[in-house]
Amino acid sequence: MSDLTEEISSKSTRELILDEALHCFADRGYEGTSLNDIAAGVGIRRPSLLHHFPSKEALYTDxxxxxxxxxxxxxxxxxxxxxxxxxxxxxxxxxxxxxxxxxxxxxxxxxxxxxxxxxxxxxxxxxxxxxxxxxxxxxxxxxxxxxxxxxxxxxxxxxxxxxxxxxxxxxxxxxxxxxxxxxxxxxxxxxxxxxxxxxxxxxxxx
Amino acid sequence: MSDLTEEISSKSTRELILDEALHCFADRGYEGTSLNDIAAGVGIRRPSLLHHFPSKEALYTDxxxxxxxxxxxxxxxxxxxxxxxxxxxxxxxxxxxxxxxxxxxxxxxxxxxxxxxxxxxxxxxxxxxxxxxxxxxxxxxxxxxxxxxxxxxxxxxxxxxxxxxxxxxxxxxxxxxxxxxxxxxxxxxxxxxxxxxxxxxxxxxx
DNA sequence: TGCCCTACCTACCAGTAGGTAGCCAGTTAG
DNA sequence: CTAACTGGCTACCTACTGGTAGGTAGGGCA
The missing domain is CATH 1.10.357.10 (Tetracycline Repressor, domain 2)
Structure with missing residues (x-):
């Protein structure tokens, strides 16, 4: 159960990032979007975002x-x-x-x-x-x-x-x-x- | 005559910049293009480019x-x-x-x-x-x-x-x-x- | 000759980009 | 109780952005 909760909460942040990234990339393009923009949209800092995705390019590819x-x-x-x-x-x-x-x-x-x-x-x-x-x-x-x-x-x-x-x-x-x-x-x-x-x-x- | 020559040479550099900018903006977008890219394509430095156009945005608008x-x-x-x-x-x-x-x-x-x-x-x-x-x-x-x-x-x-x-x-x-x-x-x-x-x-x- | 102007340059500015190191609180496992 | 892991943070790095300051080579002209 606790395992599941952790999994869900982890997956949730990851999905929040993916959702926000989708929106930002669609709206302003790859070059026009900064990791700060995405992180701010999720409500975390850029390094925390990079804890879930190794790089901007990897996030975009996902x-x-x-x-x-x-x-x-x-x-x-x-x-x-x-x-x-x-x-x-x-x-x-x-x-x-x-x-x-x-x-x-x-x-x-x-x-x-x-x-x-x-x-x-x-x-x-x-x-x-x-x-x-x-x-x-x-x-x-x-x-x-x-x-x-x-x-x-x-x-x-x-x-x-x-x-x-x-x-x-x-x-x-x-x-x-x-x-x-x-x-x-x-x-x-x-x-x-x-x-x-x-x-x-x-x-x-x- | 000399006036004309100067005008032509001036216009020529300006047009070279416009041509290169057109190509770069089309290829990589506004955010993806740096003034260095455009200047390098023309064969001058960025400050020289900014001598002909007051800003990146003005160049794009032109x-x-x-x-x-x-x-x-x-x-x-x-x-x-x-x-x-x-x-x-x-x-x-x-x-x-x-x-x-x-x-x-x-x-x-x-x-x-x-x-x-x-x-x-x-x-x-x-x-x-x-x-x-x-x-x-x-x-x-x-x-x-x-x-x-x-x-x-x-x-x-x-x-x-x-x-x-x-x-x-x-x-x-x-x-x-x-x-x-x-x-x-x-x-x-x-x-x-x-x-x-x-x-x-x-x-x-x- | 001396002066202004154009077109270019190098050197620099503040700001921001992506990315890393390391600290810390909370949770979980043994 | 402790050790390890998680996911967040601050602080920092280097590279590069658009833009500015100041200087210079050279042409036109009085």
């Missing part, structure tokens, strides 16, 4: 691996669905929206990582995402070959969809200003999701 | 204003064209691709600025872009009302297009890895442009 595992899990479940044709595409798009709306901070970190060419993270990003990408390519190609979808270049099609969906979350503060409203309210996210689904359906389904 | 004026000029010309219907939409999309392919560093800076909510730049970003945004909204709404385009939410439609086009340039290093090829070669840019045009045409044109 945050990023949380992101990757969450994305892989969420998207693989959707892509493994037995649905087919447009139903499956819509299912994956909506799963992506759910996932990203739940964790917009992850989206912003991923965007920053893409901009920085992954210099801060030790993991092989493309190695992680390539299977998903190839899987999606194969799916669209098969559906186009079967005549269910209009013919498009599958690779470029996926990049287009990726950009269309992620941008709404990564650039939310910017969109707030253009819309003169909060982009990330559940209503607006649903509206945008419905729009993207309708848009892609119109573009794809014969 | 770079960003170059970006804004180039974008406004390029896009306003396209949007002012007398074309109508799909022809005009395609013209604007292709003008955007030309513009962004010519200056991918600008795209990455704009993306970073959207992520950072514009904290580094003193200009009113949404104030600058709102007229373009409203103009595009009005255009699409009119075309949809006239029955030339399928009905979509104009605001979300523009965000979708914005994300689809910009992502290809801002995330180019990332796409390189997924494609196992250089995304920004003229051939690939043209391919992606053709794809986006065909995709949007299929989604929009009745």
């Amino acid at each position: 945050v990023f691996e949380m992101l990757l595992s969450e994305w892989l899990e969420g998207l693989e479940v959707a892509m493994a669905s037995p649905a087919s044709g447009w139903d499956k595409a819509e299912l994956v798009i909506r799963a992506g929206f759910d996932l990203f709306a739940r964790t917009p901070d992850y989206v912003r970190i991923m965007r920053r990582e893409a901009l920085d060419s992954g210099v801060h993270v030790g993991v092989d990003l493309s190695g992680f995402l390539r299977p998903l990408f190839d899987n999606a390519c194969a799916y669209f190609t098969a559906e186009m070959d079967a005549g269910h979808f209009r013919r498009h270049n599958a690779q470029h099609l996926i990049i287009t969809g990726y950009g269309a969906i992620l941008t709404y979350f990564s650039d939310a503060p910017f969109i707030d200003e253009l819309f003169n409203d909060q982009a990330l309210t559940p209503e607006h996210v649903r509206d945008h999701c419905d729009h993207v689904v309708a848009f892609f359906r119109a573009a794809l389904v014969v | 770079v960003f204003e170059m970006l804004l004026s180039e974008w406004l000029e390029g896009l306003e010309v396209a949007m002012a064209s007398p074309a109508s219907g799909w022809d005009k939409a395609e013209l604007v999309i292709r003008a955007g691709f030309d513009l962004f392919a010519r200056t991918p560093d600008y795209v990455r800076i704009m993306r970073r600025e959207a992520l950072d909510s514009g904290v580094h730049v003193g200009v009113d970003l949404s104030g600058f872009l709102r007229p373009l945004f409203d103009n595009a909204c009005a255009y699409f709404t009119a075309e949809m009302d006239a029955g030339h385009f399928r009905r979509h939410n104009a605001q979300h439609l523009i965000i979708t297009g914005y994300g689809a086009i910009l992502t290809y340039f801002s995330d180019a290093p990332f796409i390189d890895e997924l494609f196992n090829d250089q995304a920004l070669t003229p051939e690939h840019v043209r391919d992606h442009c053709d794809h986006v045009v065909a995709f949007f045409r299929a989604a929009l044109v009745v």
Whole structure:
């Protein structure tokens, strides 16, 4: 019992640090975030933070691996669905929206990582995402070959969809200003999701 | 004449600094770029750089204003064209691709600025872009009302297009890895442009 | 010749970054 | 009861940041 309590309290501080780090890195980027910022957000001093993580880079890598595992899990479940044709595409798009709306901070970190060419993270990003990408390519190609979808270049099609969906979350503060409203309210996210689904359906389904 | 020579040499150093700063800020962001980096790229010392620009922030703002004026000029010309219907939409999309392919560093800076909510730049970003945004909204709404385009939410439609086009340039290093090829070669840019045009045409044109 | 100006330099400032050493209170284990 | 471990702390380090002070080489000009 005491063992468990200690474990919980230890894990709790660690998780508090991870949560705060996630938020700071998403908000101000790797270079723009100091360990002091994160420690202050948790309510401890920097050396105490470094007691839980050996370095800033290690902390960032841990945050990023949380992101990757969450994305892989969420998207693989959707892509493994037995649905087919447009139903499956819509299912994956909506799963992506759910996932990203739940964790917009992850989206912003991923965007920053893409901009920085992954210099801060030790993991092989493309190695992680390539299977998903190839899987999606194969799916669209098969559906186009079967005549269910209009013919498009599958690779470029996926990049287009990726950009269309992620941008709404990564650039939310910017969109707030253009819309003169909060982009990330559940209503607006649903509206945008419905729009993207309708848009892609119109573009794809014969 | 000697006056002119002096002017030219002065302007030249200033422009070298602006060019190097543009590249560094696009590559590593505002926080990730030091004035030493920029000065070293130009081949002078930091204090000499600060002789031409009063502060890092002022330098960044100058770079960003170059970006804004180039974008406004390029896009306003396209949007002012007398074309109508799909022809005009395609013209604007292709003008955007030309513009962004010519200056991918600008795209990455704009993306970073959207992520950072514009904290580094003193200009009113949404104030600058709102007229373009409203103009595009009005255009699409009119075309949809006239029955030339399928009905979509104009605001979300523009965000979708914005994300689809910009992502290809801002995330180019990332796409390189997924494609196992250089995304920004003229051939690939043209391919992606053709794809986006065909995709949007299929989604929009009745 | 003497003066001002531009563009650069070295040397330095205060502040902050990430990271380390070592102390200390509280808990746990033997 | 004591020893060990935990997780926090203060104090310190080095490296580097943006920015300033002061000096200098050299061109234009009266």
